[in-house]
Amino acid sequence: MNTNKTKRIVVVGNGMVGYKFCEKLLSRIESQAESHFDYQVTVFGEEPRAAYDRVHLSSYFEGKSADDLLLAPVSWYEENAISLYLSDPVVAIDREARTVRSHHGHVVDYDYLVLATGSGAFVPPISGVEKEGVFVYRTIEDLEMMDLYAKRARKGAVIGGGLLGLEAAKALLDLGMFEAHVVEFAPRLMPRQIDAAGSDLLKNQLEELGLHVHLSKSTREITGEDCIDGLQFEDGEKLDVDMLVISAGIRPRDELARHAGLETHPRGGIVVNERLQTTDPAIYAIGECALAHHMIYGLVAPGYEMADVVVTQLMGGEKDFKPYDMSTKLKLIGVDVASFGDPFIEEPACRTIRYENKAKGVYKRINISEDGKHLLGGILIGDAEQYNMLLQACKNKTILPPDAEDLILGLRGGEEAGAGVMSLPDEALICSCEAITKQMLCHEVEVNGQTTIETLKKSTKACTGCGGCTPLVKDLIQGVMKAQGLYVRNIICEHFDYSRQELLDLVKMNDLRTYNTVLDKFGTGDGCETCKPVVASLLASLWNENVLEKGRAPVQDSNDRFLANLQKGGTYSVVPRIPGGEITPEKLIVIGAVAQKYGLYTKITGGQRIDMFGAHLGDLPAIWEELIAAGFESGHAYGKALRTVKSCVGTTWCRYGVQDAVSFAVRVENRYKGLRSPHKLKSAVSGCTRECAEAQSKDFGIIATEKGWNLYVCGNGGTKPQHAQLLATDVDDETCIKLIDRFLMFYIKTAEPLMRTAPWLNKMEGGITYLKAVVVGDVLGIAEELEREIQALINVYECEWKKVVETPELRKQFTHFVNAPAKKDPTIAFEELRGQKRAKEWA
């Protein structure tokens, strides 16, 4: 081969692996810009569209469009000078002349040919497969045809209970079938991945979700005239269905290779060596069409690895394709299923630990080496949170903790079991889709300072495939930063060399009231979007003056800036306060009338109030004018402030109630409304121990007892939910309020910016015991001061929207165009949804 001239590479197949090959080739060429390599790439694809994400094919039925699934738009190929022929499969290879000929007659020369023809659905020879209403589940075209046919079908079935079959069954449910059946020949579901016990549990879970599962069933015939009307099984039983998807396995697309005289396996697959060369060394095969190490690798990760192996060789490097781990984790119809290493190895070759909780729908199995030191494999169903950790422990042969069951049973009141991500060896593969090791990620964080998921995604491509490694990568970032001592002192930003708590004390002692005076006295530079909201928040927490006055408006965060929640598209949402969730019919009518008048989408919130979306900036003052006239006040849904105090009806109506929960909730909400804090504050009052108001998930929650109230604090929902902890029992109304006063003020004064009460408590040395000692026992002797401070804030409360409505200078800020105040932003657009409107999707 002449190394001086351009190398011509032809890729046959534009599926996920074929695309990944192009992507990897380009990025490798880019990073070796100085080299003498010069390539010309031609790609032929059989399907009418460019490569798309086949792994997430079922999301097409959840509303994703075919374009959403594209791995790269057609323009990407153009921009990178790749000649792409779609709807044009290669029909012949002339190995002598080194050319390929396509269906449309294009003849292209190659120096290297890469076969990435993938696989087709295997359709078993059952009589009747040709009938209308019988489908395979492979391409977007298959999906489109199913979608069309499903409109006249009510009962659907899938033949095949493997991974793809269950995906297809989900598609049937998404298509709105009244009945969906799965028919599997083997005695268990997903026979390649999970064991009998796991299959039993998965079957139960799937049946609860409305799927009918038939095991050990062999189909003799597909019945019906022109269209399918049922399945006849070998055991004599019959099943009426009017739609069928066959997902009984895959068949490698090796016919092109076979006709070209390359070696293929009698049962399918283009035979390749360790370098992925076919019997013609100028021709490679990658992905599901290739038979490597005597097997077809039917997953995307090994396919990507194959692409990498070939790219490396074409760039002059050396790399072999090693037998690839077939571990997998996926969510099937909402049920987590994972299988890794050797899931089936049995005693006495290993020790097996099983955990099963049928009520919760969880099954876990791990297989441990006889000496108890290494993890060999396992299965997780219903809860696969530990998958990444276990997979790494398995692959890297990490030494297990003495109590190996901790690996699957998790933390039971103690230190973290086994080892976190930091204990993994450097070469541990964290992102298996993109083959990125712990060492590569650590290097990015330590040396290149990529300390957020977003920047790491950009620089390494980690988490961009299946996304399953994201939690692990987050832990890794934190672990590396901690190891570098980066969390030692939490200064606010480059403009303030103080922690929030330090700055709060300084601002208070110096009686500062505006951002600029604080910056002049204690900061440097011009400020930024980090310190401005922090200072704005602590000014509000200290003085409770209107946030938009005295030049404070431009330092407020996005929502506080216009006292409303900025939503997708540039409109705002409006939430009036409804204390305790109690509202009169008259006020409900006002909300309805206002929403109707200004064309707003309405929704009941989780906090027992009503949110109105889609308000133009310029309409906000008029909307509030009407709401205020009807007796409403700001709900501070836009602020890091007290949001709602939810309640159940308690003794006023409920036959179980022991205290008047609504009255107390109304009192508590009215006491703390407008109180700004490091993060939002939520509360609830329940009228008895049944806890209908869910008070234990709140920053402060109150639950009625026969004798008074139990007060719980520091509960949070959010990403990492945490139950509130008991602070005081059987206290009366006044004591309860007093304790909440102290608790809130202590939190406001000591928490870091944007830290909710649960993480605040978690970081507090001594935890709830210490918090109790401060708030209830007053060991610091500050209780009286805390009470006085919060009372001062409560005394100066006024509805900030009322102030805006009544103050022309404030009101005039609420316009989109400064030079055309009556004109609305013409770019705002809505879409229709269930008789209301919604924001237009991001472009």
Next chain:
Amino acid sequence: MNLTIEQNDTLTWHLACQASDVPEDGGVCALIEGRQVAIFNFARRVEWYATDNECPHRQQMALSRGMIGSQGGEPKVACPFHKKTFSLQTGKCLSDEEYGINTYAVKVENGLVYVAL
């Protein structure tokens, strides 16, 4: 993203608003020749800036509502949607190099703000 500004001889000064309409250390949006322009009164530095009002990340007309500030001395604005930050001098995105915005010349005369388009 094309960041080049047209040659001076093709620029025209347009009256945008009164200087007192623009909050100190904040911004407003003006409609000029059908274009949405964000104007910032960086009072702390006694400087004025004008940029596109549209944030290129999600095509939202929002930059005038963003917080301004500095990063190592470079004046910037943060989009209120997802906090992408842009240099007020060059229009370059400081948090994600994929994006950029146009910047425009501004002058204040006799209490009136003019933008060159």
